[in-house]
Amino acid sequence: MRKIHVIGIGAGDPDQLTLQAVKALRSTDVFFILDKGEVKADLVRLRRDILAAHLPAGSYRTVEARDPERDRAAGGAGYSPAVGDWRSARAGIYERLIAEELGEDESGAFLVWGDPSLYDSTLGVLEEVLERGAVSFEHDVVPGISSVSSLVARHRTGLNRVARPVQITTGRRLAEGFPAGVDDVVVMLDAHQTFQRYAGTGEDIDIYWGAYLGTPDEILASGPLTETAPRITRLREEARRRKGWIMDTYLLRRHPREEGTPGRD
Structure with missing residues (x-):
């Protein structure tokens, strides 16, 4: 057979x-x-x-x-x-x-x-x-x-934090809102840069982004979402214009404030 x-x-x-x-x-x-x-x-x-x-x-x-x-x-x-x-x-x-x-x-x-x-x-x-x-x-x-494993390895970080869940979703789903009860979200298949919707919310969110992971054209960017989102948008547009296509993945890491405690957890 x-x-x-x-x-x-x-x-x-x-x-x-x-x-x-x-x-x-x-x-x-x-x-x-x-x-x-x-x-x-x-x-x-x-x-x-x-x-x-x-x-x-x-x-x-x-x-x-x-x-x-x-x-x-x-x-x-x-x-x-x-x-x-x-x-x-x-x-x-x-x-x-x-x-x-x-x-x-x-x-x-x-x-x-x-x-x-x-x-x-x-x-x-x-x-x-x-x-x-x-x-x-x-x-x-x-x-x-997977590109998810490659992404976090290249950024020298983990997918999840201690005793916390991580969710893998799509840009289409992220547009409906941050998943309930999850602060670490990996986003794939996002042609519309949905992360931009969260850049101006005032939430304390970091982003770890990568395109063409594992190839000679690999591009990486990371940092606070409010500061990094414009740079990612620019890099993404330049790469798409140069190559005609793009494959990218990113991790959003939200840092919720503990009740009565300022700053990150």
């Missing part, structure tokens, strides 16, 4: 692959790579660089396919259906790739940025392919170093 590896490859640095990931790479015959167009050609190149760093030339083959476009203008009640349509379109591509490009006794792999379990669609898409029943395969998952 065909075998599929879903391999977490970290935030972009070839040195961040785990030994388990390297072992999975070496047992793979075909790597499936989705092309997101000329603007994001860097993402394809980074995947090829990772393969070249860990595998001998000629020991594998790659197959590219164009990633379907998602309706990014859809919002509100239309957001989930738009994502569902995009995932189904991806499932059709995955199904074709596995059926046509992978022999019955071969193994293929999808290289997933960060960790496959965190805000990534690959596992859900593969489940849909299996449910369709047109092609069968076994699959396993290799965890990777």
Whole structure:
């Protein structure tokens, strides 16, 4: 039976692959790579660089396919259906790739940025392919170093404080308000710089921000949100203008005042 590896490859640095990931790479015959167009050609190149760093030339083959476009203008009640349509379109591509490009006794792999379990669609898409029943395969998952782990490591801080929770959410959710009962919030998939909404509230909040983590283009910024937000906005605009795309993540750390006690906890 065909075998599929879903391999977490970290935030972009070839040195961040785990030994388990390297072992999975070496047992793979075909790597499936989705092309997101000329603007994001860097993402394809980074995947090829990772393969070249860990595998001998000629020991594998790659197959590219164009990633379907998602309706990014859809919002509100239309957001989930738009994502569902995009995932189904991806499932059709995955199904074709596995059926046509992978022999019955071969193994293929999808290289997933960060960790496959965190805000990534690959596992859900593969489940849909299996449910369709047109092609069968076994699959396993290799965890990777997520952009969240890379972010806090680069800033030399932790995700949480002693006996305190941390929440990972999206910019869309953060726009609805700071999560109840949580003062350490990691935000991903934020195309609208939602942190700006909290910069002028007067709350004591620090931000730890990073873009293109683990790559030669990595950018970092941190400090009190009120002071750092304008700088991040400027860095973000410059980077998007230069590269045409941006992937960033940040941690907001709120310092609540204890009742009757001024200053940070």
